[in-house]
Amino acid sequence: MKITQFPKEINEELAEETGWHIGDGSMNFYGNKNKLKGIYQLRGHIEDDKLHYIQRIKSIFKNLYGIDISLREMPSTRVFGFQIWNDDLVKFKQKLGLPLGPKIDITIPSIFLDNKKLKAAVLRGIFDTDGGIYLEKKNNKLYPRMEIQTISHILANQLKEAFNELGLRATTYQSDFKRGNKKDCYTVAIRGEEMFHKFIKVISPQNPKHMAKYGRFIQSFK
Numbered sequence: 001m002k003i004t005q006f007p008k009e010i011n012e013e014l015a016e017e018t019g020w021h022i023g024d025g026s027m028n029f030y031g032n033k034n035k036l037k038g039i040y041q042l043r044g045h046i047e048d049d050k051l052h053y054i055q056r057i058k059s060i061f062k063n064l065y066g067i068d069i070s071l072r073e074m075p076s077t078r079v080f081g082f083q084i085w086n087d088d089l090v091k092f093k094q095k096l097g098l099p100l101g102p103k104i105d106i107t108i109p110s111i112f113l114d115n116k117k118l119k120a121a122v123l124r125g126i127f128d129t130d131g132g133i134y135l136e137k138k139n140n141k142l143y144p145r146m147e148i149q150t151i152s153h154i155l156a157n158q159l160k161e162a163f164n165e166l167g168l169r170a171t172t173y174q175s176d177f178k179r180g181n182k183k184d185c186y187t188v189a190i191r192g193e194e195m196f197h198k199f200i201k202v203i204s205p206q207n208p209k210h211m212a213k214y215g216r217f218i219q220s221f222k
Contacts, residue, residue: 001084004066006092012121013060015112019125020057021098022108022155024049024081027090028100038090043081044129046073050080052128052207065089104183106152108162119162120203126159128207135217142220144196148188149175156186163188166202169195 007014021027024044029036044053053071061069069082094100097109112122127148135142150156156172163170168190175185190199199205200214 001067001086003084003086003089005064006088007064010111010118012117013064015118015121016125016128017057017060017064018093018096018098018109018112019122019127020129021093021125022103022106022122023126023129023131025098026101026103027093027098029087029090032085037085038087039083039085040089040093041081041083043074043077043079046075046078046080048209049129049207052209053080053082055208056128056206104151105154106150107154108158113158113162116166120166123159123162123166124203124205127203128205128210131205131210133210133213135213135220142217144191144193144217146190146196146199149185150188151183151185153184153186156188159188163190168199168202 020042025040025042027038027040029038031037042057044050050073058069058071061067067084069084071080071082073080090100096111097107099106108122108126112118127146130150131146131148134145134147136145137143148159150159160170160172169192170188170190172186172188175187190196196214196217205211205214
């Protein structure tokens with residue numbers, strides 16, 4: 001696929017899109033017809049994330065790169081998303097500070113942590129693709145918990161620090177289980193009603209599944 005443009009500045013859309021990559025993306029160079037060819041992939045849950053890809057991810061990719069991504073379901077792996085064979089896109093993301101191959105030690109590039117707007121945008125991208133909202137019954141009320149899990153210890157610490165800098169009390173702990181790749185898993189968590197309302201205001205999640213959970217929480221008080 002030919003890309004007609006690349007972002008000329010570091011803005012909130014690029015920060016959010018970089019967050020999507022940290023959450024759900026992958027890229028590398030593979031042998032193709034006796035030469036290396038770059039491939040970029042972004043894939044979420046086939047049902048839970050479908051609207052987010054259709055309503056937001058597709059349009060922001062168009063704004064940033066001038067391309068109409070072709071979204072599709074992949075029933076065998078239960079994912080929904082797209083892939084692009086394009087050397088320049090992979091090289092562009094490498095220059096931002098994103099790694100090829102496994103994301104074992106992936107980090108948020110420092111350019112997206114320079115100010116509050118960029119910081120909130122990259123956190124939004126990560127949370128919308130790799131985060132979850134959990135509502136537990138506690139003292140006859142719903143108690144909210146926002147979590148992001150990662151195998152990158154460095155990323156977990158970055159997330160905790162970035163959330164705290166935005167006034168969102170976050171804690172980090174090593175999970176009791178390991179992911180399928182047998183690597184240790186770290187959880188970054190934000191808890192409680194006050195922090196839930198502030199999280200929605202400051203981070204402004206755009207994945208419909210998250211906003212549905214927030215709506216359910218609000219309705220529980222009526």
